[in-house]
Amino acid sequence: QVRLVESGGGLVQAGGSLRLSCAASGSISRIHVMNWYRQAPGKQRELVAGITSGGTTNYADSVKGRFTISRDNGKNTVYLQMNSLKSEDTAVYYCNGYDAVTGNHWGQGTQVTVSS
Numbered sequence: 487q488v489r490l491v492e493s494g495g496g497l498v499q500a501g502g503s504l505r506l507s508c509a510a511s512g513s514i515s516r517i518h519v520m521n522w523y524r525q526a527p528g529k530q531r532e533l534v535a536g537i538t539s540g541g542t543t544n545y546a547d548s549v550k551g552r553f554t555i556s557r558d559n560g561k562n563t564v565y566l567q568m569n570s571l572k573s574e575d576t577a578v579y580y581c582n583g584y585d586a587v588t589g590n591h592w593g594q595g596t597q598v599t600v601s602s
Contacts, residue, residue, distance in 0.1 A: 489510070493506070496597075504568045518538055533546060
């Protein structure tokens with residue numbers, strides 16, 4: 487069983503920064519790609535950023551240059567550093583890990599609210 491636990495969300499003013507963390511535990515040996523998704527009210531869940539076990543990253547165009555995804559394989563933790571936050575970044579942020587055998591695994595989500 488895979489368990490993903492997010493932390494670090496909160497309320498921040500526009501232009502501010504937050505750092506999200508996702509701690510993974512359980513049967514994670516086959517999870518090589520970790521992602522951050524977000525879902526704003528009334529909108530579909532969207533991919534924000536992803537990182538492979540080798541450190542290759544990808545980002546949504548809307549966050550390029552502002553967000554940075556990283557991982558500490560020794561701690562089984564993935565981070566999302568979010569800078570220059572905008573009101574449109576307000577959403578619930580979810581950690582995701584994909585296992586080729588068991589499929590997608592999700593955390594419970596953490597709320598990020600950016601006030602303008």
